[in-house]
Amino acid sequence: MSVVDGLVQTFTQREGPDVQLRVFGDEFYARYETLDGFVAVDDDMLGYYCYATLDEGEYLSTGIAITKPTPNGLDPHLIESVDVRSAKLDRRLSAALPPEAFASGAGRPEVFGPNKGLLTGRQANKGSVRGLTILVNFQDVTASITPEEVSTLLNSEKQKPFGNACSVREYYSAMSAGLLDYTNEVVGPITLSGKRKDYVDTLLAAEALNAVVDMGVDLARYDSRKEGVLDAVSFMYAGDTLYEGWLWPHNHFLDWKHGGYKTNFYQISSLGLRTSDLKIGTFAHESGHMLCRFPDLYDYGRRDEDNLKSAGMGVYCLMSSGNHLAGGKNPSPICGYLRYLTGWVRDEVEINAPGDYVLKHGDYGTFYIYKTTKPNEYFLLENRSREGMDAYLPAEGLAVYHCDILGSNEWQGNSADRHYQCGLLQADARSSLELDENTGDAGDFFANVPGDALTASTTPSSLLWDGSDSGLRIKAVSAPGAEMHFTVFVDDKANG
């Protein structure tokens, strides 16, 4: 999923010239404003964007084109009522998951992970998974990128394709410590029957899949589990990312069947127009939802009964806003919390015993964990020095995550009943992520701390969310580097 907060994009109109609009929202609910702040809606009858007014809390076209002067008395930045927004959100959410998951109420794709921290639904997170990636052109937009080039982006080894840090396959191989081999066969491009604008209101998936079947593609190749299910279907469409309707990058459930095979989850994102546009960030992010059922670790601002926006894990995780690092060409790693949940564990080092510990950078299969008296709540430590996949982080050093699979990254309250499921204990004590001040800054990790770094009485502290003492004490944190050292100790005062 993909959040946009005020990005200016160019939109085509059925009748009339292209217009620029400012976009706020995500694939489930969005608002579009003119550059001077008046809400615009695409008027189907007229074929162009018109100023909107509110009618019983819902946007209604005034019939006046946004290329004309603003109507007298119209207020800027109109917001639909909570009920209208919720109803629109629910309509879209109901399409995101298998009907049974949505009906049970347990499967809403929110920030809260209802399934032991993960989203509900079928996982394909280990072993060999062969995905099907379909390239899509429109009658009016065609990319000059070949399937071979996209295959290089997704599957190549040691090539740093098109300026990316690695291919998608290499990314997932590193993150899973070799437990997931995710490859993609690239077919197409398919040229769809309509113009790009036509696929804002109509999902292109079925038309593209039917075209692939007509080409004689053998679907059995993409049923890695031999369950009659296509494990990983991806659509990449020509042109820049369009933050509108069904072209907004997303991961949803799709009910499509052919010859004994059916789809399950799919993802869609943009391809760009030329090879310099090729980047792995958003493809990898949507793959994380699709294969592992990772929840987003950012904060939409209006989910899980919370209406405030915050930065969640910021740029420090692929599943927060880390997919955009280095223009999407060097996305952040998947943070240790999500890798732990999905079971990419080669070795687990419990740091509950006092002692000196060494944390290697990039050893993604080894987990340093401090367990607490609560099975749902624990601390994970990672070496996030500025090297390898962490090369573009704003901070470097020892990262400490306070994890609670019953939390939600929608809940920025830092309180007993409203806290993140994975929160970064920001060493500078500013809680900039929770306060939505930035998506990461130089003071977020621990480094070069000769004395106490984290105890029950530091800020941030190692207290549990209910305010009780977890017992975790860390001191003597080394400088950043390929190996970081720290000491876990027992506090004599606290423990008698």
Ligand SMILES: [Zn+2]
């Ligand atoms: Zn997402």
